[in-house]
Amino acid sequence: MTSCFSFLFGRKVTSSVIRDPEIDEELAGIHNVILYTYKELSIATEDFSPANKVGEGGFGSVYKGKLKDGKIAAVKVLAAESSQGVNEFLTEIKVISEIEHENLVKLYGCCVEGNHRILVYNYLENNSLAQTLLGGRCSNIFFDWQTRARICIGIARGFAFLHEEVKPHIVHRDIKASNILLDKDLTPKISDFGLAKLIPANMTHVSTRVAGTIGYLAPEYAVRGQVNRKADIYSFGVLLLEIVSGKCNTNTRLPLEEQFLLERTWRHYQEGILVGLVDTSLNGEFDAEEACKFLKVGLLCTQEVPKLRPSMSTVVKMLTGKMDVYDSKITEPGLISDFMDLKVGGKPKNEVDMKTLSSYNTPSTSDNQDTTMSIASTATTTTFAMHYDRSM
Numbered sequence: 398m399t400s401c402f403s404f405l406f407g408r409k410v411t412s413s414v415i416r417d418p419e420i421d422e423e424l425a426g427i428h429n430v431i432l433y434t435y436k437e438l439s440i441a442t443e444d445f446s447p448a449n450k451v452g453e454g455g456f457g458s459v460y461k462g463k464l465k466d467g468k469i470a471a472v473k474v475l476a477a478e479s480s481q482g483v484n485e486f487l488t489e490i491k492v493i494s495e496i497e498h499e500n501l502v503k504l505y506g507c508c509v510e511g512n513h514r515i516l517v518y519n520y521l522e523n524n525s526l527a528q529t530l531l532g533g534r535c536s537n538i539f540f541d542w543q544t545r546a547r548i549c550i551g552i553a554r555g556f557a558f559l560h561e562e563v564k565p566h567i568v569h570r571d572i573k574a575s576n577i578l579l580d581k582d583l584t585p586k587i588s589d590f591g592l593a594k595l596i597p598a599n600m601t602h603v604s605t606r607v608a609g610t611i612g613y614l615a616p617e618y619a620v621r622g623q624v625n626r627k628a629d630i631y632s633f634g635v636l637l638l639e640i641v642s643g644k645c646n647t648n649t650r651l652p653l654e655e656q657f658l659l660e661r662t663w664r665h666y667q668e669g670i671l672v673g674l675v676d677t678s679l680n681g682e683f684d685a686e687e688a689c690k691f692l693k694v695g696l697l698c699t700q701e702v703p704k705l706r707p708s709m710s711t712v713v714k715m716l717t718g719k720m721d722v723y724d725s726k727i728t729e730p731g732l733i734s735d736f737m738d739l740k741v742g743g744k745p746k747n748e749v750d751m752k753t754l755s756s757y758n759t760p761s762t763s764d765n766q767d768t769t770m771s772i773a774s775t776a777t778t779t780t781f782a783m784h785y786d787r788s789m
């Protein structure tokens with residue numbers, strides 16, 4: 398049967414697909430998104446060939462593809478289990494498609510055929526911050542101080558937009574270096590915003606990945622599953638520290654007291670040696686005052702008490718020098734070791750606990766490691782109890 402959607406989204410749909418009238422109705426409300434056929438995306442990615450696979454995330458696999466109009470796209474094939482109802486899927490797509498900002502990855506369109514749920518995004522040439530800045534030897538990009546400062550400010554602007562200008566506001570829930578992509582000019586683009594809702598709540602093994610990565614998680618989110626903008630701001634604060642220091646927030650290969658970047662930053666701050674955290678690969682070529690200011694903003698964003706964390710628009714003002722950062726406002730951040738009951742400086746009760754922690758690390762080619770925690774927001778505390786020794 399020939400598709401009844403001749404001119405959906407301003408573009409002719411040519412494939413043969415059987416459609417549901419309900420889908421029709423949903424689709425009619427979406428104007429900014431191109432509806433791709435499965436065949437079209439299959440051609441674009443050469444049958445989703447492994448050679449075109451550029452990554453794999455909690456949502457599924459990502460392929461580089463060349464669309465019919467010549468545009469290069471990132472084709473994100475959502476895991477089969479995530480084939481939630483077409484209507485719910487399209488409702489979310491509608492939200493995402495209407496959001497446009499220089500620092501957000503642009504959604505070109507999607508494919509909803511049978512069980513296929515595929516998102517098609519603008520392809521970003523320079524991969525993610527996780528693979529470049531934090532990826533050690535696998536990148537040949539040099540991030541000088543000006544570039545890092547520009548990236549931090551761009552990311553902050555993107556989040557200020559999602560948090561304060563988009564109505565209703567969007568909480569990302571999974572801010573981390575692998576969700577910050579870089580275009581050819583190293584302009585940062587936030588990816589995966591609005592995606593959390595695309596995964597059905599009962600899909601714990603996927604929603605766990607959506608629901609946050611250890612080290613970036615605000616204590617109230619990790620322990621009580623409270624999701625709000627302040628939890629995003631905490632994660633952003635950790636990301637800021639990573640960009641300035643060039644180090645991952647968690648590195649289980651280091652001695653225990655060195656493992657968590659936020660704790661190190663807090664100690665350096667208390668000892669008045671914050672500048673010592675700035676990436677040594679910069680060879681001292683950076684604006685020390687500005688770099689320390691960024692680290693202090695990172696500490697402000699990660700304050701234990703959510704309401705003490707600044708809004709993202711305030712963060713933008715602080716990073717761009719339009720607002721001062723007062724030391725008097727910086728108190729102890731919400732530290733991962735506190736909410737995990739892991740005492741930094743102490744020893745794990747047994748090796749298994751630390752091995753379990755390590756087994757949640759994503760593969761890494763360098764010392765930098767990104768530890769992903771299995772949580773569903775409702776079962777967080779239980780999962781923590783399973784993976785960490787709480788009796789130390």
Ligand SMILES: Nc1ncnc2c1ncn2[C@@H]1O[C@H](COP(=O)(O)OP(=O)(O)OP(=O)(O)O)[C@@H](O)[C@H]1O
Pocket residue numbers: 451452453454455456457458459471473502518519520521522524525528571575576578588589606607
């Ligand atoms: N728009 C894009 N342009 C270029 N590469 C992309 C794009 N989107 C994703 N990728 C690549 O695909 C990889 C996987 O992305 P994806 O967002 O699915 O997972 P992730 O962010 O790495 O992990 P998680 O699912 O846990 O958030 C990214 O790390 C990146 O290398």
